[in-house]
Amino acid sequence: MSSPIPIWLLFVLWASCFYFVALPRRRRAFRRLPPGPPRELFIGNLRQMPKEKTPLVFHEWARKYGDVLYLELPGQSIVVLDSLQAAEDLLDKRSVIYSDRPKFRLFELFGWTSSLTGLPYGKKLAKHRQMHQSYLSRQNSEPAGYETCLNRFATGIITQIVSGHKIESEDDPYLRISKMALESLVRAEGTPGGTTIDFFPVSAILSTLSVKDKRHSGDATPSFILSQLDEMETWDSVTEQDEEDLKGTAGSMFAAGESTTWSALSVFVLAMVLHPECQLKAQEELDRVIGSARLPEFADRESLPYVECVYQEVFRWAPGVPLGVPHRCMEDNIYRGMMIPAGSIVYANIKGMCLDENTYSTPTAFSPERYLPKPNGRGEPYFPAKFGFGRRICTGQYLADNSIWIAFATLLAACTITNAVDADGNVIVPDGSMSYGLMSHPNEYQCAVKPRTAQIERMLMDRDAF
Ligand code: HEM
Numbered sequence: 301m302s303s304p305i306p307i308w309l310l311f312v313l314w315a316s317c318f319y320f321v322a323l324p325r326r327r328r329a330f331r332r333l334p335p336g337p338p339r340e341l342f343i344g345n346l347r348q349m350p351k352e353k354t355p356l357v358f359h360e361w362a363r364k365y366g367d368v369l370y371l372e373l374p375g376q377s378i379v380v381l382d383s384l385q386a387a388e389d390l391l392d393k394r395s396v397i398y399s400d401r402p403k404f405r406l407f408e409l410f411g412w413t414s415s416l417t418g419l420p421y422g423k424k425l426a427k428h429r430q431m432h433q434s435y436l437s438r439q440n441s442e443p444a445g446y447e448t449c450l451n452r453f454a455t456g457i458i459t460q461i462v463s464g465h466k467i468e469s470e471d472d473p474y475l476r477i478s479k480m481a482l483e484s485l486v487r488a489e490g491t492p493g494g495t496t497i498d499f500f501p502v503s504a505i506l507s508t509l510s511v512k513d514k515r516h517s518g519d520a521t522p523s524f525i526l527s528q529l530d531e532m533e534t535w536d537s538v539t540e541q542d543e544e545d546l547k548g549t550a551g552s553m554f555a556a557g558e559s560t561t562w563s564a565l566s567v568f569v570l571a572m573v574l575h576p577e578c579q580l581k582a583q584e585e586l587d588r589v590i591g592s593a594r595l596p597e598f599a600d601r602e603s604l605p606y607v608e609c610v611y612q613e614v615f616r617w618a619p620g621v622p623l624g625v626p627h628r629c630m631e632d633n634i635y636r637g638m639m640i641p642a643g644s645i646v647y648a649n650i651k652g653m654c655l656d657e658n659t660y661s662t663p664t665a666f667s668p669e670r671y672l673p674k675p676n677g678r679g680e681p682y683f684p685a686k687f688g689f690g691r692r693i694c695t696g697q698y699l700a701d702n703s704i705w706i707a708f709a710t711l712l713a714a715c716t717i718t719n720a721v722d723a724d725g726n727v728i729v730p731d732g733s734m735s736y737g738l739m740s741h742p743n744e745y746q747c748a749v750k751p752r753t754a755q756i757e758r759m760l761m762d763r764d765a766f
Contacts, residue, residue: 334370334379334638337361344372353736355622355651358382362652368638377644379629382652384659387689390635391627391648395690399425400628402645416552416695417625424545431549432695435524525550557696563620563741564704571614571666572717573747574732578668579717582607583752586713595759596709598702604709609668609677611708616683617666622651622740624688651740654683711749714756720746 337348349371350357362369362382369380381387391398400421416428514520515529528546532538572579585606590596601608627646632639640646655663660670660680670680687694694700711717719727730745751757 332634332637332639334368334635334640335365336370336372337365339372343374345378346373349373355649355736355740358623358647358649359652359655362649368635370638377641378647379640379644380647380649380652382649383656384653384685386635387648387653387685390629390640390646391689391692394633395692397631397633398627398629398646399691400630401692402626402628415548415555417556421630421691428545428549428552429695431528431545432553435527436553436696436699524553553696556694557700559739559741560620560696561700561704563739564614564700565707566742567618567620568610568614568704568708568711569717569747569749570730570732570742570745571610571617572712573719573730573745575666576718578610578666579712581668582610582712586709590713592753592755595756596706596713598706600709601705605672606668607709607712608705609671610712611705612671612682613666613668614708615686616654616660618734618740618742619650619654619683619686620739620741621688622649622736623738624648624650625692625738627689627692648685648689650685650688653685714751714759715749716752718748718750720748 337345339345340347358369358380359382362380367381367383368386369382371378371380381390401418404418416425416432419425419428511520511523511525512529515526520526525546528549532542532546535542585604586596589603590600596604596607624647627648629640629642629644629646632642634640654660657663661678669677671677671682673679687697687700719729722728728746730747731743732745733743734740735743
């Protein structure tokens with residue numbers, strides 16, 4: 301019988317392989333990592349990671365090192381894409397390997413792994429996205445279904461779409477959920493996915509407000525949950541997993557849709573307080589195109605180019621999801637000669653892209669005119685990626701686009717939004733500051749909103765929603 305290979309020989313073989321093959325390969329790969337702030341031994345960029353205004357700090361680093369930035373935390377590589385080009389090249393064109401999500405720790409702690417936003421790339425994600433998309437398609441997001449929700453804008457729209465629940469008082473549990481969600485999504489400063497609060501278990505609470513009961517008593521109004529329950533009734537059998545999927549998709553619709561819509565509305569009102577000249581211009585257009593006998597409708601959208609510019613500028617000036625929702629790269633791949641390692645968390649710095657000076661002149665200014673064709677404007681393009689990228693693009697994009705546009709147009713036609721005045725008659729000017737977490741929201745500010753005319757006030761009172 302031949303003697304076994306001695307251990308020392310195996311070790312020598314392994315060490316030679318490591319030294320001559322694996323090490324040079326690793327070194328080559330590491331040499332080609334994208335540029336970024338210098339890393340410290342063992343801890344990488346841990347001490348430099350921003351504690352606040354993360355998208356702005358990343359943008360500053362990108363200006364120094366380049367639009368594809370590499371950062372490292374112990375055991376975690378991070379890639380920040382600060383240009384539309386890089387984000388489209390990787391997250392859109394290579395979406396097959398860039399559509400995973402990093403693990404959100406709190407999803408797991410709460411046992412809330414069915415939430416679409418945090419699902420890993422795979423079959424379950426495809427099923428959940430299909431459930432969302434079949435209800436939130438371009439067609440289903442036509443106005444009729446949610447026009448009556450204008451009274452409570454963001455929360456009203458989302459709760460009605462998801463569960464058919466109509467908000468009727470300030471004590472409504474959904475309004476409480478929405479405020480708590482805002483706290484966890486916006487106030488938790490730092491890098492999304494890297495904070496202690498990654499998300500919020502809305503679906504568990506949502507499921508307690510049971511659409512099922514109302515359905516049995518015949519009181520349920522049309523909603524996503526109702527449509528899914530109706531469909532499930534046609535199936536041969538419904539498993540526990542199907543029930544979980546329904547809770548997960550409904551919960552993620554609320555969590556992802558409510559704070560973002562609210563933030564867009566809040567940014568719009570802030571912009572109108574700070575820029576009365578833009579408000580006036582939009583109101584002149586509305587008066588000229590639709591007159592004062594009615595409120596705007598969806599069919600008017602194309603005839604209101606300046607209102608469109610205001611709408612688009614709100615999303616560019618203060619994007620609601622400033623760093624996108626982080627993607628995770630599933631395979632090593634080379635981009636412009638740089639190695640993007642498998643497992644990297646990939647941030648699309650939407651805020652950074654909106655500040656791109658090559659595309660937007662005076663990018664920090666709120667200037668709807670920038671989109672108007674020359675000579676009246678500067679002919680700059682609308683920001684195309686407010687709803688994210690590739691296979692993880694926002695499933696609520698059509699609903700959000702329609703509901704937020706009609707909300708802006710109605711507010712402009714119906715109300716004058718001005719500075720608040722304090723008890724001594726001094727005008728209060730908001731500082732325009734924003735909080736940055738996974739979502740971004742204006743810090744608390746004061747304003748005054750009044751109906752433009754007595755006739756409009758009557759029209760508003762007559763609308764179903766009021
Ligand atoms: C102002 C309104 C909104 C904005 C700016 C917005 C923006 C975004 C962005 C940037 C993403 C990340 C996409 C990516 O990973 O590349 C996202 C994801 C998502 N959004 Fe929205 N969104 C809005 C409203 C809504 C609404 C109304 C809903 C649902 C009714 C919704 C549902 C979702 C879901 C479920 C995801 C996760 C998709 C996935 O992980 O595959 N969003 N949204």
